[in-house]
Amino acid sequence: MIDTLPGPTALPFAVQLKTFADQEGRFQPKLCGLRLIETAQDNGLRMTVKLREFEVKDLLSLTRFFGFSSETFSLAVSMLDRFLAVMKIQPKHLSCVGLCCFYIAIKSSEEEKNVPLANDLIRISQNRFTVSDMMRMEKIILEKLNWKVKAPTALHFLRLFHARIQEQVNGDSKKVLDLDRLEAQLKACHCCFAFSKVKPSLLALALLALEIHEEYEYSSAEGLLEALQEIQQHLGVKDGDLSCVRELVAKCLVEYSSTRCSRPNSQRLRWIISGRTARQLKHSYYKIAHLPTIPESAC
Template sequence: MIDTPAAPGALPFAVQLKALMDQEGRYQPKLGGLRCLESAQDNGLRMTTKLRELEVRDLLSLTRFFGFSSETFSLAISVLDRFLSVMKIQPKHLSCVGLCCFYIAVKSSEEEKNVPLATDLIRITQSRFTVSDMMRMEKIIMEKLHWKVKAPTTLRFLRLFYRHLQEQLPHESEKTLSIERLEAQLKACHCSFVFTKMKPSLLALALLSFELREQHDPESLLAIITLCLLLQIKDGDLVCVRELVGKCLAEYATAKCSRPNGQRLRWTISGRTARQLKHSYYKITHLPTIPESAN
């Protein structure tokens, strides 16, 4: 059975936080598997962190292509990283694995009417595998993850912390935070392998802390300190991750990162293919930019 916990609804912050924290450790990628990935040589024979990052960027662009939600993308990356941490795959299989993780997330997060056909996904990405290959790979992924899909992602923590801060801060400080900008920053962080080994709660808090420090809002930073104490996060850990967030966002903002190959992505579709797809599908040829701050 697929693990799909109920939506938190209007439950108190403390209750929602405890529910997420109780699950967080069980859904973390295996550190041993991530370290193997990190130590792999880029010789075309083994999966590497660079290949993982390129696949995530493709999935981000594919998410934009279909107009899917941030939840879908974050869940796809969670499924991908968890699978890569327990299975040694060959680079030639990565596109199939990535697309299957994306498809699993789409079917778990999007309305049924918006779920594309597997044949459409294969055609758009110009993949060389078949629908049967996808179905077999999807089954392998689900079995390795014990059919548990709905993880407590960084996005869920980020939205929970954001709502909590909005309730705690004075009206003037509320305006300094934009959830759209924070979610865009998180997507950029998902593209970097360095964050795969971090707890979602820590990364979410580091993103909020980074944004508030950039806006020089001391009153809001006091609220971050309170959250830090509540989560039992050491100040040194928060500072370290916050610095990594700043470095990641600076690199993501460069033209080279925004347009991975300086050309159209490999899955940009032809006119003939476009006519065979739903009219709602549209072209995205580069990664999204992060919105400017409200200030």
């Protein structure tokens, strides 16, 4: 049975925070596995940081194209990092792993009527494997994650913290923190491998801290810092740790917004499913060789 998180409730902030905080440690990617990815040479035989980041950007393209929720994307990234941290996969299998994590997240987070067929998802993402390959990989992923799918992600914490701060402040201060903007920034951070090693709660807190401190340079956002510090105390986060991750977030956002950054190419996706292209597709397009057998050796 797939493990899930409890849905939104009217529980007090402290209770919700404790529930998420108690669970986040159990869903963190294994550091030993992440370090292997970090130190791997780019020789086409091992998973690398660059390959992982490219895959997440592709998933972000698909999320935007289909109009799926931020929750779907964050959950897919969480599962991908957790799986990569326990399995030594070859680069040629990465696109199948990534799309399977994405598909599991879609089925866990989206309404049933919005869940695409696996065959359509493969075609639109322009991947070269079959539905049977995908179903086989999905089973491997679920088994290796012990069927624990719905982890408390940074998005859960971000929304919880944002709601708490909004309760604590008045007037113009409520308008300072735009949740849509914060969620967009979080998606950019998900594309950076460095945040795979950061606790979701700390990443969410750092995003809010960066936004609040930047606002303080231009106006006195009354009560925002106090509300942020209250959450920090609840989490037991040290000032130095928060400052370090906040600087990492700032650097990531600058790089992501620069012209040098390799961003997701949604235009590529629009082309493949245009009406004219769809009508011209031949049956042979789907007759693709199966993937090689995937070794199930853990880290």
